[in-house]
Amino acid sequence: RWIAGRARARAARGGARSTRAATGLYDLASNDYLSLARDPRLAAAASAAEREFGTSAAASRVVVGTLPVHEELETSLCALTGRGHALAFSSGYTANLGLLGALGGPGTTMILDEHVHASLVDGARLSRSRTLTAAHNRHDDVARLLAARDTPRAVVAVESVYSVLGDAADLVGLAAVCAEYDAVLVVDEAHSIGVHGAGAVAAAGLAHDPRVVTTATLSKALGAQGGAVLGSGDFGAALREHLVDSARTFVFDTGLAPGPAAAAAQAARIVAADPALPGRLAERSAQIVAALA
Template identity: 55%
Template sequence: MLDLASNDYLGLTRDPRVTKAAADAALQWGAGATGSRLVTGTTELHAELEAELAEFCGFPAALVFSTGYAANLGVIAALSGPGTVLITDEHNHASLIDGGRLSRAETVVVPHRDVAAFRDALANRTRKRALVVTDSVFSVDGDLAPLAELAEACRDHGAGLVVDDAHGLGVLGAGGGAALTAGLAGEPDVVVTTTLSKSLGAQGGAVLASERVIAHLIDTARSFIFDTGLAPSAVGAALTALRIIRAEPALPGRARAVARELAQRLADAGLSASTPEAAVVSVRAPSPAEALEWSLRCRAEGVAVGCFRPPSVPDRVSRLRLTARADLTPSEISTAVEVILGSNPASGI
């Protein structure tokens, strides 16, 4: 099966170097972390990963969580509360939405990527403290948040900025992610969350921030304090994947190039394909039923594609979601395009 459905953007999940690192870590440290990070769940590997991830992404410090979902829950709740207003993009990931619900903060949802709406919400808020919360690369269509403009709006109105860079790490720039590419890495009023399960091909989540924020999260983020630490095998795999990206800086650009080629060839054939800014290509379908049928036809022909349809998409528009992987060959790209075009229920083929 040709995989265009996962988030393995750099093709590292099955890289022998990464899988060997996972096995070696399990043999040395055990199958699980055995307890929370504050008790028995932190190994030397965790500390190495945090230090190297922070350096790579341009931040003073990092903190590894068991999942990216847990990282978002912990950050939003720990940095806000009933006296805070969260101003969030309407297309944000569910984990950011759920973090807001758990925080009991007031939440204002603004139109997608609308900087003026963010500014208006900041200027007219009724709470003293405010956080702007956004994905960096939106997971459905792969478009980018206007991070530089949002950071400026936050500073004009005394707010913090939280960015979920799950789909930007390993893909944007030389791999350091959205904040680094936008010139915001290391800023004290910017906090970045990310996952280790996409470009790094492993499992887990992380937060990148100032040392002060990381210290605060260690003491207050419930999804860190009361959760079993990330398994050593996942930590070892993620650490090796990170080192591969550093040693092979062409990988992120290759993933973006594959995305552009897929999108262009599908658009040239008459499909409504998004213009990718990272490694996600979205192809719109006429209806939920046709999107599902399209994806099943593709799978029957040996190509796995994502099928996103209501209620999991905020705009209620069904589409196929394609992952551009850095390790796709020209032949595999051609096969994928041919299968997607030939399996389209609307084409009558």
């Protein structure tokens, strides 16, 4: 009865969802920004990995689930983004949950932009940290909250390109604020890596900044499945080891399947080798806008 009541409330608010397959339509809602999900090069890489390693990692990566294809993926992501260290997760959602959970605790203040993805909100909640919300795209509000904090550690979480409005964060300004107040900046690049080549963090000149931590999904522009946390410098190296030891969505989850891992690695190599690819996306977007107008 409770579930039925919740369903009626959602329907009254227009919040009911469907998982029916959409066929015979023009797709303007896909996350496959670069059309790599059907690229034969990705399919071939996934097929080869499955023939060699099987269809599943078959264990947590801290047991016997780490395969050469995972290391290949992490190397390819570092080469694409200019970051020094990477750790692959089973999804972008679990990457955000694991990262914030591992960085959080009673001694950490989490500050989230009010438009961040649900995975960052859930990660902050699960971290048992004091969590505050900053006005959207206002690094002066982030500075105000950091100045008032009473914990030894602070994490600021934003998206480089927001899925809510499609606007971009001022990463340079945010990085300066975090440096001033000794905070770690977490940038979710789900809608930026691939779409903007190496991503917005690299474009902002922050790829080698150890205070900036990047998370990414491999299921959007890279056309595969999985997620990753990336960092640089000594802190990036230490963070990777910390996540291996304490990120619950890494330790207690089966590793990313070999097929998607290989496909994502191939996609990263394609994007790195073809800097014109994101430009073609912009051209097609402009064509659609002009046609609809």
